[in-house]
Amino acid sequence: MSVLAIGAHPDDVDAFCGGTLALLVERGVPVHVAVATGGEGGIPGEEAESARATRLAEGERAAEILGAASFTWLGMHDQKATESPESRATLADLVRRLGADLLITHPPGDYHADHRAVHDLVFAMRIGACAANVGSEPPLRSAPDLAYMDSAQGIGFDPEIWIDVSATIETKWRMLRAHESQRTLGGDTELMPLIESLARFRGDQRGCRYAEAFRGCRSWPTPDGGIRRLVLLTEG
Ligand SMILES: [Zn+2]
Numbered sequence: 001m002s003v004l005a006i007g008a009h010p011d012d013v014d015a016f017c018g019g020t021l022a023l024l025v026e027r028g029v030p031v032h033v034a035v036a037t038g039g040e041g042g043i044p045g046e047e048a049e050s051a052r053a054t055r056l057a058e059g060e061r062a063a064e065i066l067g068a069a070s071f072t073w074l075g076m077h078d079q080k081a082t083e084s085p086e087s088r089a090t091l092a093d094l095v096r097r098l099g100a101d102l103l104i105t106h107p108p109g110d111y112h113a114d115h116r117a118v119h120d121l122v123f124a125m126r127i128g129a130c131a132a133n134v135g136s137e138p139p140l141r142s143a144p145d146l147a148y149m150d151s152a153q154g155i156g157f158d159p160e161i162w163i164d165v166s167a168t169i170e171t172k173w174r175m176l177r178a179h180e181s182q183r184t185l186g187g188d189t190e191l192m193p194l195i196e197s198l199a200r201f202r203g204d205q206r207g208c209r210y211a212e213a214f215r216g217c218r219s220w221p222t223p224d225g226g227i228r229r230l231v232l233l234t235e236g
Helices: 012-026 048-066 085-098 111-127 164-177 191-204 225-235
Strands: 003-007 033-038 070-077 103-104 147-151 161-164 212-217
Touching: 003 012, 003 111, 012 033, 012 048, 012 070, 012 103, 012 147, 012 161, 012 191, 012 212, 033 048, 033 111, 033 161, 048 070, 048 164, 070 085, 085 111, 103 111, 103 164, 103 191, 111 147, 147 161, 147 225, 161 191, 161 225, 164 191, 191 212, 212 225
Parallel strands: 003 033, 003 103, 033 070, 103 147
Antiparallel strands: 147 212, 161 212
16 A cells, blocks of 8 residues: 655645645555656746756655655646646556555646646546556556545635644644745745645634545546545544
8 A cells, every 4th residue: 555645846745735644654654745847937036947956855855754755756847737648658657666556636626727737647647557558667457546635725625534634733834844945925925824724724624623635536436435545544
């Protein structure tokens, strides 16, 4: 059993499911992190290559704090994440090499074009990874389970489960603080208060201090497999 969380940008997975990933690591589950883009658009005034180096180093540092088994950049550029036969094959090979049974990614219809593209990529790859002659690794025998993490501010996201992450919230904050370049997100918006209010809101819904929300992919062959696994792994 292993988990692969896939975000569009280097801080997404930490923001939307970092507490749950930390719970999984505490329970001995190998957790892998992949980021599609290098977050090149996230540091005003900095050249793409330099911004990418900074942001991937921050993502890697956060993955270390989490205790992740691996951290992978999928080679895409900020604002240019795409679902294509090539990106599908790249991600399928990563999933096959890691032997990931449970995938976590952005929900459909999220606010950012890269988030939506990565959702489309993971959704398509999940079945494509079972096909022969796609990528270079042997095909999977069955599609991995898939769960969707929350959206920014919870907008348009209809959760099916809420995981109590009060016990690992400090790890999540440490992971987010590793993204030093993202302390502010433009204007007066700050990353930490934004994510804390989401975790508090989901915690109120769950009846605990802090929670993270998820829903299943609602698609063949295991529409709720992802969320059933999350509950079993974190509470079973
Ligand atoms: Zn993002």
